[in-house]
Amino acid sequence: MNACDEIVSLTQDLIRIPSMHSRPEEIMRCADFVVQWCGRQGITARKIVHDRTPSVLVMPGDHARLLLMTHVDVALSLVLFRDRLRALERNGRTQGDMVLGLLITGDEETGGENGAARALEGIGADFAIALDGGGPERIVTREKGVVDIMLTATGKAAHGARPWLGRNAIDMLLEDYARIRELFEGDDGGDHWHRTVNFGKIRAGESINQVPHTARGWFNIRFTEDDDPQRLAEAIADRVRSRVEVLSTIPVFASPPSPMTDILLDIAPGAVLTREHGASDARHLMVHGIPGAIWGAEGFGTQHGLEECVSIPSIEKLHDRLSTLCDRLESDGGR
Template identity: 80%
Template sequence: MTTCDEIIRLTQDLIRIPSMHSRPEEIMRCADFVVGWCGRQDIAARKIVHGGTPSVLVMPGAHARLLLMTHIDVVDAPEELFSPRIEGDRLLGRGAIDDKYAVALSLVLFRDRLRALERSGLSQADMALGLLITGDEETGGENGAARALEGIDADFAIALDGGGPERIVTREKGVIDIMLTATGKAAHGARPWLGLNAIDTLLEDYGRIRELFGGDDGPDHWHRTVNFGKIRAGESINQVPDTAQGWFNIRFTEDDEPRRLVEAITERVRSRVDVLSVIPVFASPPSPMTDILLDTAPGAVLTREHGASDARHLMDRGIPGAIWGAEGFGTQHGLGECVSIASITKLHGWLSLLCDRLESDGSK
């Protein structure tokens, strides 16, 4: 069995565990599966739990030169997506690209690097590599990466959760989730002129909000955006609703100040504005490791992405890093979620070279 075959088989085993947040017991079972796998490989691993969320730490000791960050939680999906299948170069299933292939890759990589060191009389304490595997990336990472990183010292971190083999991400947009509540006056649907439809107010406010999000229409859309994702209003088709709620997802760049953006929205609308969450922009501090990455992966370029990952929690710890990963063809969270097997092989090879380089120079 080749290394890639082993990674794919382990990824399939992980996909079969429906570790959705609607089934928290399965997230815990998946974490226990990872710890059990490490135990069978004579790898020291530790599970920690914060707020019911498990994380697994596989570390050389107090310090890692390179930390790989991955996650075992996935977004909800129908049962059939937890039966992985291979079609040509693609492994399909929930979590195939987001992010269970990365969990499997990092585990096998760690095991193989450890075995190589052991042949030279060294141990896990001598490794350059550390792993952080969390269980709440899809819901913000506050009990996973944010808490686990408090006890981790690392020179550089790679979140294997985005980008692509030739795309190393060093900036990601921030996120603001807000809820608008519009109020009106209830009336019978036969006499709407006697009431004030709260939906009308909400839609008018949406128009006012969109005026703040013109942006430019450049090819990469690196400007703030807003998505009106959910609406709730009314109890009956023949009643004028007196309340309407709308949920909005805002993505912003390093050129925006989130507090001022929320203030501008609040000043423009008639509805009440409630801020549900704010996720800061990820912008890695300069690091020589970035140049080493580019040197290790010929043809790769530094880039930026619109999504958000656990890499943002590195900012609070002052740890430079990047988002990197296999090719998923933009299928994350979709019914056709998949990962390119060839790209996993390529990524594994480059990460092996990177670890070899870090172990060889031996610096701390």
């Protein structure tokens, strides 16, 4: 069985475990499966748990030259690590001599605060690759940040037969939305690398014949490295009548310069550095000053959907390129 066939087979085993955030016990079972698989391969792996979220560390020590960040159902990194270790062992070396480390986390759907964010407090790396986006020909070095806010508009209740006696909170919320949108006008030529806002959810009213007293709206804001999220939230609060509450903030991922980026482009002819509008665990690297990229197999934009899939040929291509990268790092004598 070649590496790609084994990756596919192991992926099938992993995705049979329904490791969704709504089923934390299954995420834990998947992490245990990974640790047990490593044990059968003679690989030292360590499971850590924070707030019931497991992560698995497969490291040469506390620091790796190259760290692959994956989620519990991504098998490519495991097979790659095993094969690189076998090659070292044939030359009398051990896991402690590996250039490669793995961080496998169980909270891909909930932001990584209990997974990557916590695990990176105890390990280090010269460079990290999050296998969670991009594609074999697209190496992502920037991703937008995210701010989620809630607006609460307070009007005056009245009967629907006499709406002029009240003040409709929905109307107030929509008026505030129009004011917010003024902060998000503009385009930079088509790729939409500017801040955006989405009015995603509204809750108001108890009855169709009643003027609602209260209306709440939830907004998802994506911002670039040119924006200050705190100032953006303050600008929104200054121009609306509703009460503004910042629910969460996810920082921008913008990798510091690294010679490793040039190596990636060298081993992946035709690949380009690019940026994406989503957010991944790569953002947690910024706290520790670790340069990195998001690089993955081709998923056709189906991630987290009912039709989620991945191109098997692209898995093989990515595996081969990562193996070449490890060859390069192992042969340069630690430079």
